[in-house]
Amino acid sequence: MKVGILGATGYTGQELLRLLNNHPEVTLAHLGSSTSAGKRISDICPHLQESLENVLETEELPDVDVVFMALPHGIAAARARELMEHGIKIVDLGADFRLKDAQEYENWYKVKHADPALLPKAVYGLPELYRNEIAGKALVANPGCYPTASQLALVPLLRAGLLDPNSIIIDAKSGVSGAGRGIVQNLHYSEVNENFKAYGVGVHRHTPEIEQQLSGAADAKVVISFTPHLVPMTRGILATIYAGVKSGITEQELRDCWQQDYEKEPFIHVMPEREWPQTKYTNGSNHAFLQLRYDQRTGRVVLVSVIDNLVKGASGQAIQNMNILFDLPETTGLQTTALWP
Amino acid sequence: MKVGILGATGYTGQELLRLLNNHPEVTLAHLGSSTSAGKRISDICPHLQESLENVLETEELPDVDVVFMALPHGIAAARARELMEHGIKIVDLGADFRLKDAQEYENWYKVKHADPALLPKAVYGLPELYRNEIAGKALVANPGCYPTASQLALVPLLRAGLLDPNSIIIDAKSGVSGAGRGIVQNLHYSEVNENFKAYGVGVHRHTPEIEQQLSGAADAKVVISFTPHLVPMTRGILATIYAGVKSGITEQELRDCWQQDYEKEPFIHVMPEREWPQTKYTNGSNHAFLQLRYDQRTGRVVLVSVIDNLVKGASGQAIQNMNILFDLPETTGLQTTALWP
Amino acid sequence: MKVGILGATGYTGQELLRLLNNHPEVTLAHLGSSTSAGKRISDICPHLQESLENVLETEELPDVDVVFMALPHGIAAARARELMEHGIKIVDLGADFRLKDAQEYENWYKVKHADPALLPKAVYGLPELYRNEIAGKALVANPGCYPTASQLALVPLLRAGLLDPNSIIIDAKSGVSGAGRGIVQNLHYSEVNENFKAYGVGVHRHTPEIEQQLSGAADAKVVISFTPHLVPMTRGILATIYAGVKSGITEQELRDCWQQDYEKEPFIHVMPEREWPQTKYTNGSNHAFLQLRYDQRTGRVVLVSVIDNLVKGASGQAIQNMNILFDLPETTGLQTTALWP
Amino acid sequence: MKVGILGATGYTGQELLRLLNNHPEVTLAHLGSSTSAGKRISDICPHLQESLENVLETEELPDVDVVFMALPHGIAAARARELMEHGIKIVDLGADFRLKDAQEYENWYKVKHADPALLPKAVYGLPELYRNEIAGKALVANPGCYPTASQLALVPLLRAGLLDPNSIIIDAKSGVSGAGRGIVQNLHYSEVNENFKAYGVGVHRHTPEIEQQLSGAADAKVVISFTPHLVPMTRGILATIYAGVKSGITEQELRDCWQQDYEKEPFIHVMPEREWPQTKYTNGSNHAFLQLRYDQRTGRVVLVSVIDNLVKGASGQAIQNMNILFDLPETTGLQTTALWP
CATH class of the missing domain: 3.30.360.10 (Dihydrodipicolinate Reductase; domain 2)
Known part of the structure; x- marks a missing residue:
């Protein structure tokens, strides 16, 4: 399964990298960054030893099966349609597809929604509560923390x-x-x-x-x-x-x-x-x-x-949603124990 | 004004020491500690340079005008009467005199109140809200944080x-x-x-x-x-x-x-x-x-x-109450600015 | 591979539990605790969801292939011989077998070494520096942090x-x-x-x-x-x-x-x-x-x-040593990425 | 004694404000800020209740007896001469007058010194070690932390x-x-x-x-x-x-x-x-x-x-130096006890 991340250097992007390193079914195929394209991951995140060879790319259309969008609100809404038209599944970690009502989105986020017609196609991805609605979808709105x-x-x-x-x-x-x-x-x-x-x-x-x-x-x-x-x-x-x-x-x-x-x-x-x-x-x-x-x-x-x-409140739940989209056991890649103390 | 502290090595006791070092009308005359009697303050608190010469004493009846009781609940109730009979004013930083109803005290603190007859003599010392009731009293129950x-x-x-x-x-x-x-x-x-x-x-x-x-x-x-x-x-x-x-x-x-x-x-x-x-x-x-x-x-x-x-929620407010008891301006010794950052 | 931990509730013991949950070749067969025997792990460490069913046992001779000793110094020295006589391999996370010279041990640790005759059989387990000496041994002294x-x-x-x-x-x-x-x-x-x-x-x-x-x-x-x-x-x-x-x-x-x-x-x-x-x-x-x-x-x-x-300085390195003892790839169970931020 | 601070909103500037609030001989006459002129201190530092009425000013020539310069390196060197010519004493918390050798300054700070002729007039102000050299001077280089x-x-x-x-x-x-x-x-x-x-x-x-x-x-x-x-x-x-x-x-x-x-x-x-x-x-x-x-x-x-x-390593020591310049006891305004815990 080829996976892309848009916004790989933010905290949720870095957390996706950390968790996907433990995921047995995933190949990291595209790490996009608007600000750091051309650099190696190690230039930004020296601790990510397992991903050091990966080079950050521009956020062009990636050649992947699924993309995680870890972007500021407003940007995902504008990019989702093209990705979907190329058959790429999307888990959006931002806010753009969480609210069903575009007007409500505009009231609280103070920007116009770029593609309100996509809203009905998005599913709200909190698996334990809405599991049955997620399978088979192409666009998952990952909940806020x-x-x-x-x-x-x-x-x-x-x-x-x-x-x-x-x-x-x-x-x-x-x-x-x-x-x-x-x-x-x-x-x-x-x-x-x-x-x-x-x-x-x-x-x-x-x-x-x-x-x-x-x-x-x-x-x-x-x-x-x-x-x-x-x-x-x-x-x-x-x-x-x-x-x-x-x-x-x-x-x-x-x-x-x-x-x-x-x-x-x-x-x-x-x-x-x-x-x-x-x-x-x-x-x-x-x-x-x-x-x-x-x-x-x-x-x-x-x-x-x-x-x-950053995990159940963002990147871990996003991977759980991806597992559902691809019919994998939900816990795949997510069985790490908490760090204590 | 001769001041005593019972329980001088706990955090509220140490905070009283810190603040009273800046108080122009106060002489620290008795620092009581049940566990550290005989030691110098500097053995417990090397940072209290201004009090280093003070020696901790047993918690016997001190020769002071006012005593701060910074003790576990239950102990102050048993000791207050004797202090008051010797004309010593009391600011109790613990819980023993805060509740008017001894039964309520026993319900929540799970011990019998040692001297419920004193409860009506105690005044609840939150100056900004109950200032007029405090002046002239001999026993102040300093509020919880x-x-x-x-x-x-x-x-x-x-x-x-x-x-x-x-x-x-x-x-x-x-x-x-x-x-x-x-x-x-x-x-x-x-x-x-x-x-x-x-x-x-x-x-x-x-x-x-x-x-x-x-x-x-x-x-x-x-x-x-x-x-x-x-x-x-x-x-x-x-x-x-x-x-x-x-x-x-x-x-x-x-x-x-x-x-x-x-x-x-x-x-x-x-x-x-x-x-x-x-x-x-x-x-x-x-x-x-x-x-x-x-x-x-x-x-x-x-x-x-x-x-x-530890200040407005305990030792600072206690000093504010003492200032009222002794007819001093309430801000005496309390005009320090917050430490930031 | 059946694994035992003696001292399972200390921080290095808990860290062994966390890491061994990710180890594909390990069965946790004995979790010993001198203070908490009879309790479930979850009573002490609610976060260890993956080990919740495990019950802490007394520190009797365990029926395992290898034991991690995460004990205060002095105790491991007294227990190692019996374990070794039963064919159990040992990785000792404490200090008892690190110093080759029993006298030096006594000078610094202020106790007599309980079994100095075992010292020559122990190998100092820092794999990157002494790898070749570790394989085939029965008693590994895991280095200090x-x-x-x-x-x-x-x-x-x-x-x-x-x-x-x-x-x-x-x-x-x-x-x-x-x-x-x-x-x-x-x-x-x-x-x-x-x-x-x-x-x-x-x-x-x-x-x-x-x-x-x-x-x-x-x-x-x-x-x-x-x-x-x-x-x-x-x-x-x-x-x-x-x-x-x-x-x-x-x-x-x-x-x-x-x-x-x-x-x-x-x-x-x-x-x-x-x-x-x-x-x-x-x-x-x-x-x-x-x-x-x-x-x-x-x-x-x-x-x-x-x-x-707690990892390379204790429990992670201990597992790395265990991997060597059992001829597994050294990174087995240890490929987790650092938590950042 | 009228005091000015140039760079009042940085951490050492704020710390000067905190400490000078306790100084009995000081009037805060000029608080300069290049970025926040016109705002009230309370807009930047709501905790500075004692200084709330003070308004930040541009960093023009202040009408004061002494000025603390809490500025990035390079700026103090350019401004000191004019202040001195107006009879204003200076305690510079920055690096511009610490090194006697302008070339050494340029080697390490990578900028040309704006007024090397002033260097011989500056005294290095660490009172406990160089006390006798400080009294009577007009320009004190406050040491680094x-x-x-x-x-x-x-x-x-x-x-x-x-x-x-x-x-x-x-x-x-x-x-x-x-x-x-x-x-x-x-x-x-x-x-x-x-x-x-x-x-x-x-x-x-x-x-x-x-x-x-x-x-x-x-x-x-x-x-x-x-x-x-x-x-x-x-x-x-x-x-x-x-x-x-x-x-x-x-x-x-x-x-x-x-x-x-x-x-x-x-x-x-x-x-x-x-x-x-x-x-x-x-x-x-x-x-x-x-x-x-x-x-x-x-x-x-x-x-x-x-x-x-921020105190002995910067603003407290600066006030200690000011006390020497004005023949006050060195501890004036500096007798606060450490905050513990």
Whole structure:
């Protein structure tokens, strides 16, 4: 299987390279970079010993079976059609095909969508929740990192009608790699280290993505409060989620709902009662860990969900989607254990 | 003014030493330590150059005007009466005198209160909110770190009747020094670094303290969701708070309420609109920073409050309370600027 | 191949578990723990999803082909003979079989060696430098982390006679996991974070190990200055090494010597000129990176060597040695790429 | 005393603001910034509550008694003469007046010196070592951070003739703030965190400054090996220094030499034997800590010196120099204790 990556030198591009080195069915056939074409990977990433011979190329039409697009939003939308016309399957790690509604895309991303006619052809690729829709498709919209963590916790409970859909608050925390490799003042080491802050309060672009998917699960319009925060660490997302529970529902029923949906999932783990997930459990792996506690005093349940933002929240999930597209076992190339400590 | 510290080698004890070195009216007359009596401070804390000559003593009755008790809960309750009978004023940095109801104390702290008859004599010492009650008292219960951050944001708005008191969710994040100096596996550097987790979900002991004080502010029983998290950094607390806003209230009214209450406060700062506090703004200082945003989509306001857990959340506030007890300007000894970067 | 680990819950034990999950020829047959026997691995290490079913056992004689001993020094020496008599091969990650001279061991480790008669049967297992001596042996002394980083840089140059053997200074820096999982005050997160210090100056136990091996390489007694430091990070070692260069030797000759010895080594990488290694290039991988610069002003060369202390400096190298013992390709199970960023 | 700062928004500029807020004799009369003129300090540094009213100005000739120049190298040299002609005293935190030899400056800094005729008028301002030369001067060259840490350890021993001046190796480690506030890829949080590296090996610009000063102390030309490293922390420098000891000199004599020179110094502390300095002991303070150990096996002494790079290594020392220029006690405004933990 010949694989191409567009945007190979960003953090999700580099993470694809790391993970695909362990994938037995993949040949890296095209590594595109708009800024570093002509250089060898080793010039940018000396640690990628297994890929050192690869040379970065321009982002011309690659001769591959499948392409990962790890590009800034706006660019993928403009390039997807030509790739598809050449029979190349696409997993897009960016935001361009996640929202079904082009107008909603424009409201939140502040650019016009380059090819809204493609939107109906895209499938939202979170395998554990939408597996059956992915197989056989040609264009997969890989979910955002916060939406992945949030949906893994919420979608089963909303589908089962156990939560009040108007009560959902997602307080999410991410490591710094989620902000990408761009160099800006507020990602300077000295200004992130020993610091913690909220950002994008009320205006983060993952909000409509989460709401679209939760609305589908609840079969009703869901509006959420979503607040992301920056944690002084490189990797990891933890979402703490608050929701009102439907009258008469017990903690055990909530837990049973998760366990029923996830018991056969190799990557999703409901922790034993009263043990809480830590982001480091997922460090470098495609695993997610979940826990919940129902508080009778308030009538609310607290859900906690953790993933590695660059793996299950981006490149690992993208490979999982590719495996589905090519009818491989989903865990192929993804069986690495988290790095601890 | 002769000052004693009981528990001088814990983190809040050391922080008292650091801050009192800058206090012009204070003589350090007694540094008590149950574990290190007889050693010099420099044996434990080589960085405390200004206190190096001080020798740690047993925790016998000190000959001082005021004593800071920086002790594990349970111990202060047993010792306060004797100190007070000798005319020594007390600022207790622990939990023993924060809850008015001894039964509530026992429910959450799992020990019997040693001297419940003293509870009515204690005043809850968060100066910006309860200043007038503190002056003239002999026993100040210094608030917890999470309760300080939470009340600074919530109390003015609840007093003004702008929030729905049953809707409050406090998602709080703390640096590791908040867990104290005790050595346990989960505070090992290798297991905290590059890691983020929730803890004490639904059972943290600051919950009844926050609820007691918010109930007073709202003049109604307030029950909250409170979830603390551990951030891989040493100092700082950030609380992200969600609350339903009373019908018809605007963001500007919420902001005005804060600004009116805090405009003359030297330590409390409402940030300019759309700029969000960072914990590092408070690093080593007694300042607090606040911001809010009302989200019309959900009808909820998001409040963010940051402090240094060891200063405004503990030792700085304790000194502020001492200043009130002794009729000194509140900022005496507390005018240090945050360390940045 | 049935594998046992004695000391499975320490950091090097956990790292063996992580890496062996990727090893195609290995069955984990015995996980011994003196403190946690009877518990499941998941009770200690929830992140080890691939090993969750494994139950920790007492450290009785295991029914395995090879055992990794990840034990405090002193214990392995006492247990090795019985294991060997049952035909079990041993890779000892501790210090008990590294020094050839039992007296030297006692001088530095302050305990009597339990079985000095075994010392001549042990082989020092740093494959790139002593490969031919390892095959066919039954007892491998896996090198220390600092000695591995130091020897990779120095041994080729000393063997070639390019350095003044009396001029060697090794200034080494390690992440905190190198200090093990024990809980002591000075590994408390709050006291390591944002801090850097030297430790064990002039008395670190890796000194005689390095000197023994360098003396062998130089064919002369080598005495070094060795200073380890603690870096506020979890993984990684960087050794900065200073040595006088023999008269007339050029930087190119030094570089050529390395490149000749290492050009076919899959794990050892001499970086392009003027590019310097970073510990993160090795994060979680078995790779080592080297660089040097000869300074004409001083007549000294500066060598820099980096490894992951838990992989090439411990568990990865142990598996590499096991591969040699069982005639497998050395890279089996070790082809993971570093986690970056 | 009216004080101006040119380059007020860089890290050393901000640190001057922080420290001068505690200085009883100073009025901040001019805060210059080439990039942010017209903004309020609070727009750049919301944490500087005590300076919030200050407005940044262009870098025109300020109406002040003394000016701190916290500017990139090359600029101070061009501006100093005009300021001096207006009777303004200067403390230059940059490199322009540190080297006595304009040619040496050009060799290492790769720019022509703008005003070499001023060089003889500049005094090198490390008070503990050159105090008597500073008083009465108009232009102080504030030492670099690495040179400060290095000289505090080495100069007394070289002056006393106890060391072999040709044997000196300085292996130095710095927190990231030492690299300044500029935004470049290799200061991105994700690429510094959990990483350690050497940089500028053999070519760092502090080399000639250290050599010039050590040559003066030894009264002979001293050539050193100097290797700086980047530590994943914000503040702090630790220098580990190796030197051959003159025949017959004991550890006690080396220690006595330090103690004699430093016993009355409020900022310099020789630690008790066998206790080693940590950078965190100096966090935010103007203190320095020293320790040494003579190794009979090698004939070398190991010296360790720690400072806060932004305080004793830059802005604190600059204020100490200003105090000397204006005949104030040296500790004025500098008596803050380190922030710990």
